[in-house]
Amino acid sequence: MSNPTSQLLDSIADVGIDHTRGGYSRHGFDRTELELREWFTAEAGARGLDVRPDRNGNLWAWWGAPGPDAVVTGSHLDSVPGGGAFDGPLGVVSALVAVDLLRASGFTPRRPLAVVVFAEEEGGRFGVPCLGSRLLTGAITADAARALRDADGVSLAEAVRAAGVDPAGLGADPEAIGRIGCFVELHVEQGRGLVDLAAPVGLATSILAHGRWRFRFTGQGNHAGTTPLEQRADPMLPAAEVVRAARRAASTVEGSRATVGRLVPRPGGTNVIASTVDLWLDARAPDGVATRELVERIADDAEQAARDEGCELEVTRESYGDSVVFDDGLRDRLAGLLGDVPALPTGAGHDAGILAAHVPTAMLFVRNPTGISHAPAEHAEPDDCARGSAALADVLRGLAG
Structure with a gap:
């Protein structure tokens, strides 16, 4: 039987299928990624969230008015060439489902709460991973980013302009960073750690x-x-x-x-x-x-x-x-909210790793039975996806309540 998390993933299953490589090819500001951004805007709007793009093309969906000390969750919608269905979208879908679960329980956040979709996390089009979060934090300069070109010679400046983002506005956004009290990213695990531990959900400790x-x-x-x-x-x-x-x-x-x-x-x-x-x-x-x-x-x-x-x-x-060690205090708090879940390192980069130098960040992993990622065989079972969404809802309730 399907569940809300799987149903939402299924609703975008036809977007960006790569019939040559297999899997999905969804790259920053291309046709398929723009379609996914429209999908997210519609889904967030249907939940009463206020969607606001920032100056770097990241999408922020706010539960209530934006404000300081916000609890933020989310991930990305783009992929590597021929990637799997879960890397990125699972974190976005789980965040939307977590909002549904919280609303159904009668919860109202006491801290601002937002779901974010970061742009060009994989770097599959312009070569620089976590581009949206790097621009946001100033980890890459606006001039360097605008000059990036894809395989067809299209510059990032041209691509964002076509997507309705002013390339002159790209760059560090201290005001947006200043609103984030903490960031929690849910992601399909990109390895076998949780499989070997027989655990559906885990916490991240560090990034290589x-x-x-x-x-x-x-x-x-x-x-x-x-x-x-x-x-x-x-x-x-x-x-x-x-x-x-x-x-x-x-x-x-x-x-x-x-x-x-x-x-x-x-x-x-x-x-x-x-x-x-x-x-x-x-x-x-x-x-x-x-x-x-x-x-x-x-x-x-x-x-x-x-x-x-x-x-x-x-x-x-x-x-x-550089190597990232996630905030010990935030991870301990999540462990207290979730109970006995394992904590493990990862060799994969994430937007949470970029933000970690500026705000407390943490990550939840959902078990991947194949242990394969960045390939069509990447997978997560529907029950584990549902457990991940429920765990994220528990975390957001504890942090924003």
Whole structure:
């Protein structure tokens, strides 16, 4: 039997289906994400919430008048390319259902309460994750953000303007941050921690330090059939070495991960030696020192491989977030409200991690029986989704009451 959380998720199940990759492709300010933003505005309005976009394209749905010391919950609606149905939307849907549960119980918040949808959390279109919360907090400058471009060359400034957001207004918003008393984000777990603990809901303790680096190898484009091997400067060879170097380096730094998930040769012809190859490294480790050590090892191997092939290498850091330890006091309070739920770390980044440097933040995880995320096999059982919404309602009642 369905439940309100599953029903709301089902209502957007047809939006952004990726028939090529499988799963969903919903990217910041594209057609599908704008459709989801309209869906959220309608659903929040149907609950009597006052929806107000901020200067950075984040959506805030207020229960009552906006004010200081607000209890805020929510997540995001965008996805990675070919992502799952739960990463992001489950947190938004659960927040709306939690409002329903609170209203049905006769609860009226004594503190301002809001549901927020952050823009471009995954960075699937413009390359920088948690872009909406980074802009809000000033973790990225407005000029740097406006200049970001997607794969088609569309700038963020152009994209937000088309979505009705003034690009001149992008940037740090101390007034909005000042209204947040605490932020609690519910998210599907992106691993097997809760599966192994046989628990439907858990709390987050920390986030690994993580970042994204672009490696650009420049060689000499040429004919694949007429250019002898000894006369080539093929940037694909050192690029391939980075894929292997990432695995080698990560295996030597305890608790780290290093991944090459995207590689773009130019011009990209089957019978053409590439002139340039761009690849993106995702690197994560328990702290900033370990993350820098990891990336330096990979970059050293990449530099040597480029020299061996007669190519040049440019490494650019596109985003970085240091390790985050969630607010102990807020987490203890949530544990008191929820009872005996496990607490565990995560290697995934979240808007809650960006906000943690400015306001007390916490996270709830809902069990993912596959342990898979950022892929179509990501899942959460309907009963566990309902438990997550009920747990979030209990948390909001305790914090806002």
